[in-house]
Amino acid sequence: MLTLTRLRADHAPALLAFERENRAYFARSIPDRGDDYFQHFEARHAAILAEQAAGLHHFHVLLDDQGDAILGRINLIDITASGTAELGYRMAERAAGQGLATTAVRDICKRAATDYNLTSLTAVTTTDNPASKAVLTRTGFAPVEDIVLDxxxxxxxSRTLGVGLNR
Structure with a gap:
């Protein structure tokens, strides 16, 4: 059974492996993290855990059946006092096309409302990423604005939480 759990310090090795293994795959549809991300991974990991502890962000990983490999990341970033956040997610290439992103986004929308008391989420994707657009549409997000991303x-x-939580 797959598990969506909050990011912890002990996830660092699996998270670094996930990011390295999928770097080229991710770069085809989302902005690349750059070499600096990998060169300073340990410090970056510690920094985001501190930000999470301060309530600025909520980072999550989707673990495989054994609980030792990461299949995806699902994050709520830039939490505001008014109860909004931005959703971001990425799934491993080997997990693509299996409905895992849709399931994880549904789960995080429920958690955002119930566990984190958020009222709405935003998300962005490039026009040439039909899989991400489909996940957002299936989970109750509606397009609100054209943008330029990288x-x-x-x-x-955008999605208002507490409305259609079963979507």
């Missing part, structure tokens, strides 16, 4: 055309989506 020089590429994209769309900003």
């Amino acid at each position: 020089g590429r055309p994209g769309t900003r989506y």
